[in-house]
Structures are given as C-alpha cells and as structure tokens.
Amino acid sequence: MKIRLLVSVCTLIFIVALPFPSEGVKRKKSVPRLDEKIAAAKLIEDFAVLREALEKAHPSLYLYTSKEKFDQVFDATVKSFDKPLSRKEFYLRVAPVVEMVKCGHTYFDFPPKLLNQLSREEGLFPLPVFFLNRKAYVDLENEDIPLGSELVSINQQPMAEVLAKLLPYLRSDGYNQTMKYRMLADEFALHYRLVFGVLKEYQIQYIPFGKKEPVTIKLPAISGSKLQKRLVNRHSAKGKFKNFEFKWIEQNVGLLTVNSFDFGLRKKGRQRYREFLKETFEAIREQVEAKHLIVDVRFNEGGYIGHDATLFSYLAQEPFRENESAITKLIDIPLEKYQDKKEFFKGVEKAIEKSLAKEFKKAPDGLFHLIDEKNKLSQPKRFGFKGHIYILTSGWTHSGGAVVCSMALNNDNVTFIGQETGGGHEYYTAGNMVLYTLPNTLCQVEVPMILYRNEIPENSFPKGSGIVPKHQVVQTQKDFISGNDTVMQFALELIRKSKP
Structure with missing residues (x-):
C-alpha cells in the first residue's frame, strides 16, 4: 500500500491550480515484464540512481542503520549485479536494502502497470x-x-x-x-x-x-x-470507513473515531473537519457527567499535515507544538531527470522548492531547520475535554495517527490500549515525498524529505519503537471469529471499574 503524499496545505492548493498534462499527448506503452532480463550495466545504473536519491534526499537514512553498514550493503549489492537479472530478481535484491532505512514512508516497488497486472494474474494463494x-x-x-x-x-x-x-x-x-x-x-x-x-x-x-x-x-x-x-468480503473487512465520527456508546462515555487524516485538500473539507470537532466537543461539554472519552485511531494511517494538531488541541492540557523540530537535507529537489512525471508534472517541483525555501533555513550543522514561525505554540481549546481519555491504537496507527498519540504522551489523563503503533514515537520522516522512476527497470522509489521529531517526555520508549500501550491488548482467536472487538471491550471494562 502506497501512502499518500504529505505536503504543506499551501503547496497543495498551488499544485491543484496547475494544469495537468494533456491526455492527447500520452502514448500507449507496453507493460514491463516481471521476467524480462536486464543487462548488468543497466541494473548497476538503476541502483546508483536509487542510492544517490536516498543519500542526497533522505534526512533519516542513518537514523537506525549506520552509514558504515549502509555503505557495506550498497557496495555488496552492486557487486552482485554481475550478470543479467530479471526485474523480479532485481526487486528481491533491492527491496530489503531500502527496508533498512526503517521508514514507513519510504518504499521501493515495481512499475505501476506491472503492479496492476500482478494483482490480476493467476497462481495466487487463495485465502485472505x-x-x-x-x-x-x-x-x-x-x-x-x-x-x-x-x-x-x-x-x-x-x-x-x-x-x-x-x-x-x-x-x-x-x-x-x-x-x-x-x-x-x-x-x-x-x-x-x-x-x-x-x-x-x-x-x-x-x-x-x-x-x-x-x-x-x-x-x-x-x-x-x-x-x-x-x-x-473477508471476515475482518470493516466496510466503508467514515473519516471521523462521534457517538455515545454507554452512559456518559463518548467514542470519537478518527480513521484518517487523508482529507481536506480543499478549504471546504478542512472547514467541515474543524466544525465537526467544535460541535463534538461542545456536545461533550454539555454532557456534564461525561468523564470518559475513547479516541479510536486504530485505522488512522495519517494524511495531510495539521489535522493531527487540530484534533489534539481538544485533548491537550497545556500549550503544545505539533513537532519539537523538523529538518531537511536540502531545499532543491535532486535528480530531476528521474522524478516521476505523473507525480511531478510541470510546476510541482518549483512549487515545493519555493515552499521549502520559505519554511526552512540553513543552520550551522549544514541542515535546513523549520523556522519558528512555522512551528508556533498552539493553545488547548476552551471546550477541550478535561476527563480521562482512552486512546485505542494498532499497527495501522501511523504518520499523523501516531503523531496524535505522541503528543498525548505529554498528558497525565491519557491511557493507551491496544497494539504498539506502526508510527515511531519520537521520529517520523514524511513531508514532501519525491517519487523517482529508475531508468531501466522502471521500478520506483519514494523518498520523504523532512524528518520530524515529536515533542515527547524524555525516555518514553526505546529508540525505534512506536507508542507502546500501557495495556497491550490483542484480539483473541475466539473474539476474531465471533467479531467481538476485544480492545474496545477492554477499554469499556476499564472505564466501568474506574467508576465509583
């Protein structure tokens, strides 16, 4: 699953106004074959482009894997291209190298047309x-x-x-x-x-x-x-999700479900979200006896920047920042020749670079740091919730979904229930995502350009972990078969026990 581009809202609005490439100039191209043999020299060229893209643009390349280790693996991989290989063989060698970045927003994949074909072909395992x-x-x-x-x-x-x-x-x-x-x-x-x-x-x-x-x-x-x-039609399918909704599930217990932040590209969508939160928390405030709020972000993989902080402003106890800091290696996007033209059509690259130049300034360490004006202190909402909050998490809780959880670590009225989040508790790399197409295999690598550090209590969890709930609860086999929500039931039982 490829995660949506995360860029600043102002950049996105500018991009939407740009003209898309004319359909009339498109040429029909054949689907790249999985078994097509590609010369060793061309494989080496592709891998060199991939390596350069990661080394030049990825700001957290060495966060979890040292430069020394990466150099060893990069060099060994190049040496392994000593004969023609199929596109499949190239993928199987390179994908684990990219995984060493340990970044949920960095991916390496086949050409889109080939992926589409593979998803329809015969010979697949028959069961979800x-x-x-x-x-x-x-x-x-x-x-x-x-x-x-x-x-x-x-x-x-x-x-x-x-x-x-x-x-x-x-x-x-x-x-x-x-x-x-x-x-x-x-x-x-x-x-x-x-x-x-x-x-x-x-x-x-x-x-x-x-x-x-x-x-x-x-x-x-x-x-x-x-x-x-x-x-x-699989048993675990939840049907069509609403991005956000609220309901009372037990007497004076509210359930706020935020399944995604992947909305609000245009002003109307953002306004609808803000109005929903305002109306929801005003309704909760009017329910004087409401002392418990469940916030379910188990399926929230993130989306557009800013929606996480808007939600947290209704949960925060103290003034807060969305991030402690944000850095990028550069403000000029490298390797223009290999940028995917469907993602980076005319004008997009310059728009993003212009946005980066406004928001980041070069520091003595040689990196570009987010300016203070773009990382201002936010105030808790007047009608924010003051009772106890139970946040439900899972492995799907990633990017903006995990950022909300990281911000909530600063509260003393929050209990986490469920699985460790898929998103890191301290760092995540996202921001402006650059999609590159390798010249010979046509495989693609996506590189995020901004490393964010969350504002969290010191020594919250070990380096490289997500937010690990106080109550780690996983659905049982029996509950899975019966469709019982083990995590939700645990939260409700915890609330019942806390009541006098």
Whole structure:
C-alpha cells in the first residue's frame, strides 16, 4: 500500500491550480515484464540512481542503520549485479536494502502497470489471512477451511519460515513489527507469489479453532481478480470507513473515531473537519457527567499535515507544538531527470522548492531547520475535554495517527490500549515525498524529505519503537471469529471499574 503524499496545505492548493498534462499527448506503452532480463550495466545504473536519491534526499537514512553498514550493503549489492537479472530478481535484491532505512514512508516497488497486472494474474494463494500475535489465521468464511483456523504451514514450509522470508519486504518506522503484519495481511498473496513463485495449487496445513490436531488440504490457486473479491468480503473487512465520527456508546462515555487524516485538500473539507470537532466537543461539554472519552485511531494511517494538531488541541492540557523540530537535507529537489512525471508534472517541483525555501533555513550543522514561525505554540481549546481519555491504537496507527498519540504522551489523563503503533514515537520522516522512476527497470522509489521529531517526555520508549500501550491488548482467536472487538471491550471494562 502506497501512502499518500504529505505536503504543506499551501503547496497543495498551488499544485491543484496547475494544469495537468494533456491526455492527447500520452502514448500507449507496453507493460514491463516481471521476467524480462536486464543487462548488468543497466541494473548497476538503476541502483546508483536509487542510492544517490536516498543519500542526497533522505534526512533519516542513518537514523537506525549506520552509514558504515549502509555503505557495506550498497557496495555488496552492486557487486552482485554481475550478470543479467530479471526485474523480479532485481526487486528481491533491492527491496530489503531500502527496508533498512526503517521508514514507513519510504518504499521501493515495481512499475505501476506491472503492479496492476500482478494483482490480476493467476497462481495466487487463495485465502485472505489475518495476523494475531504473529500467527496467521484464515480470514474468510468458506467451505474449504473453517474461519479463524490457524495456518501451520504452506507447501510443507512452517509459517514461521514463510514469514521470515516475506517480512523483509514490508516497511515500518524503526524496529516496529505491528505495521508489517498489518500490511502483510492485505498483501500476503502477492508477496508470497514474488518470493515463492506462481503455483497451481497450495498444500495447506491448519488447525481449526478448538482443535489440537492439524489438518492438511490442497487448494487450487486463484486469480488476482477472484482474490480481490475475497478480500473485499473477508471476515475482518470493516466496510466503508467514515473519516471521523462521534457517538455515545454507554452512559456518559463518548467514542470519537478518527480513521484518517487523508482529507481536506480543499478549504471546504478542512472547514467541515474543524466544525465537526467544535460541535463534538461542545456536545461533550454539555454532557456534564461525561468523564470518559475513547479516541479510536486504530485505522488512522495519517494524511495531510495539521489535522493531527487540530484534533489534539481538544485533548491537550497545556500549550503544545505539533513537532519539537523538523529538518531537511536540502531545499532543491535532486535528480530531476528521474522524478516521476505523473507525480511531478510541470510546476510541482518549483512549487515545493519555493515552499521549502520559505519554511526552512540553513543552520550551522549544514541542515535546513523549520523556522519558528512555522512551528508556533498552539493553545488547548476552551471546550477541550478535561476527563480521562482512552486512546485505542494498532499497527495501522501511523504518520499523523501516531503523531496524535505522541503528543498525548505529554498528558497525565491519557491511557493507551491496544497494539504498539506502526508510527515511531519520537521520529517520523514524511513531508514532501519525491517519487523517482529508475531508468531501466522502471521500478520506483519514494523518498520523504523532512524528518520530524515529536515533542515527547524524555525516555518514553526505546529508540525505534512506536507508542507502546500501557495495556497491550490483542484480539483473541475466539473474539476474531465471533467479531467481538476485544480492545474496545477492554477499554469499556476499564472505564466501568474506574467508576465509583
């Protein structure tokens, strides 16, 4: 899953006003093949572009992996290109190198047309899966394997070994694993196909819920289009999300759900969000006995900058900043020749560079730092909530969703419940995202340009971790099958126990 560009709202508004490329000048191009052999010299050229993009533009390249280690891996990877390789082989060698950045906003992928084709082809694993405590379960009501059965092995390979092969191709912030498992649940069949190849059938060993002995079955592979229908209808599917909503779920207990900040490109959308929050917290204030508020950000992967701080202004106890600091390596976007023209159509690059030049100034350390005027102290809202807040989190809680959680670490009236967030508790790299297309393989790498540091209490968690809830609660296998929300029920029980 590719995460949406995060740029400043003023830049976005400017970009929207720019003319898009004319449809009439587009040329129909063939779909790049997965098995196409590419000369070693061309692979080396592509990898050199990727390395230069990361080294020049990525501000947190060495945050979790040292320069020495990266140089060793970069050099070893170049030496491995000693003969022609297929596009698939190139991807399998390079993707784990990019994962070493340990940044949830940095990704390496196939050309879009090839990705689209792969999502429709035959030979894919036939069942949606869901992960609980790093174990895989069947996520579909079907006639072949009972819903919620634990997958023990695929083609006689234990699931632990399968996962060890697949996880290096998934991204997350820092050393976090919860986000990787969430992503893998959505993309399991495609990753399995890339690593283990196209198969006609799958031998699956599983243990039904409540049983001890494993059962073995052979199932035919299915097409991507058929799998997509199964994913839409999988047991864990939540249907269409609202970006935000509020309701009373028990007497004097409010539930504020914010599933996304990926809205409000235009003024009308931002205004609707601000009005919703204002009306919601005024209604809560009028409910004099309302002492408990649940804030559910379990599916919030972020979105446009600023929405997180707007939400937190209704939860804050003290004046706050959205970030302690923000830096970028440069304000001139490098490697213009390789920038993806669909993302960086005429005028976009200059608009972003102009915005960066206004918002960042060069410091003695050689880096560009966000100016104080763009990181002002925000005040808590008058009608903000003063009771106890319970924030529900998961591996999907990333980017802006995790930033809200980091800001809430400064409150003494907040309890976190659920899984470790997918977003880092201290740092995240996002801001202006630059998408590059490599010249020969046409694979793409996206590089975020701004490193943000959250304003958090000292020594909150170990380096590289997300926000780890005080109450780490994961849905049980039984609750998964029955559809019971284990995390929400835990929060409600905690509230009941706290009442006199």
